[in-house]
Amino acid sequence: MLDGKVALITGAASGIGAGTARRFAQEGARVILADVQDGEGQQVLDEITGGGGQALYVHCDVSDADSVREAVETGVREFGRLDIVFANAGINGVWAPIDELQPEEWDQTIAINLRGTYLTVHFAVPHLKRAGGGSIIVTSSVNGNRTFSSPGASAYSTSKAGQVAFTRMIALELGRDGIRCNAVCPGLIHTNIEERTEHRDTEKLGIEVELPEGSPALNEGEGEPVDVADTCLFLASDLSRHVSGVEIYVDGGASLL
Numbered sequence: 001m002l003d004g005k006v007a008l009i010t011g012a013a014s015g016i017g018a019g020t021a022r023r024f025a026q027e028g029a030r031v032i033l034a035d036v037q038d039g040e041g042q043q044v045l046d047e048i049t050g051g052g053g054q055a056l057y058v059h060c061d062v063s064d065a066d067s068v069r070e071a072v073e074t075g076v077r078e079f080g081r082l083d084i085v086f087a088n089a090g091i092n093g094v095w096a097p098i099d100e101l102q103p104e105e106w107d108q109t110i111a112i113n114l115r116g117t118y119l120t121v122h123f124a125v126p127h128l129k130r131a132g133g134g135s136i137i138v139t140s141s142v143n144g145n146r147t148f149s150s151p152g153a154s155a156y157s158t159s160k161a162g163q164v165a166f167t168r169m170i171a172l173e174l175g176r177d178g179i180r181c182n183a184v185c186p187g188l189i190h191t192n193i194e195e196r197t198e199h200r201d202t203e204k205l206g207i208e209v210e211l212p213e214g215s216p217a218l219n220e221g222e223g224e225p226v227d228v229a230d231t232c233l234f235l236a237s238d239l240s241r242h243v244s245g246v247e248i249y250v251d252g253g254a255s256l257l
């Protein structure tokens with residue numbers, strides 16, 4: 001479905017990014033894997049190329065403009081074009097009561113999740129225009145859009161809501177260039193993100209959240225990276241040629257109640 005296409009994926013060393021990189025490569029795309037975890041990124045690269053796919057790993061800190069510019073240029077130099085951008089890198093960061101969440105903790109979450117999305121798109125768009133169009137996909141979340149059930153996650157939820165607004169704005173701006181822009185909003189997905197999350201004093205907020213009995217959630221509420229990857233494949237491919245400016249919830253229905 002993606003023969004001849006080149007895809008840039010940020011946060012490609014783990015979880016949803018790695019799963020989507022494998023899926024895109026299976027469908028014939030050449031994939032630029034961008035991340036800060038070089039060892040893990042190399043493993044994903046080896047796996048894809050070992051299976052006959054084409055990919056390249058580049059070190060890229062999405063919160064740093066020079067780093068993103070360099071990663072995009074390196075990828076385009078190697079593969080000659082760019083058609084698909086998956087702005088997916090993200091962190092949960094620190095979850096803490098608002099009067100305890102420190103300014104630098106707020107800034108870090110916003111810098112990676114929101115500024116990182118802007119920087120990735122900013123440096124990629126000239127190449128998409130040169131290719132005559134393309135598809136941009138942003139990983140947002142149910143959190144901050146459909147659900148507000150993570151006590152202490154004010155910075156994270158704000159960044160995820162901001163990503164949806166950003167996606168709609170760029171869809172408006174880039175439509176005439178043949179560039180479609182959409183967001184995926186995962187629910188709970190089985191990845192490593194929780195390992196790098198700091199929950200500090202959130203119990204003080206006294207908010208307990210559990211899936212209600214009779215919840216419509218499939219698979220006990222948790223999905224796998226491949227569930228998001230398949231949705232991204234739809235958004236990256238011509239199957240979604242008339243779809244732009246939307247967000248798709250990939251949460252097994254968990255956020256309906």
Ligand code: NAD
Binds near residue numbers: 012037090112188194
């Ligand atoms: P993950 O931790 O497994 O993968 C995230 C990747 O992003 C990691 O490889 C990490 O190194 C990379 N990354 C972090 N900071 C970076 C930076 N500054 N520059 C470049 N790369 C960086 O987590 P995941 O669950 O696969 O998360 C991917 C995206 O999905 C995130 O945007 C996250 O907010 C979103 N999301 C995840 C879930 C979930 O339940 N897992 C739910 C909703 C949304």
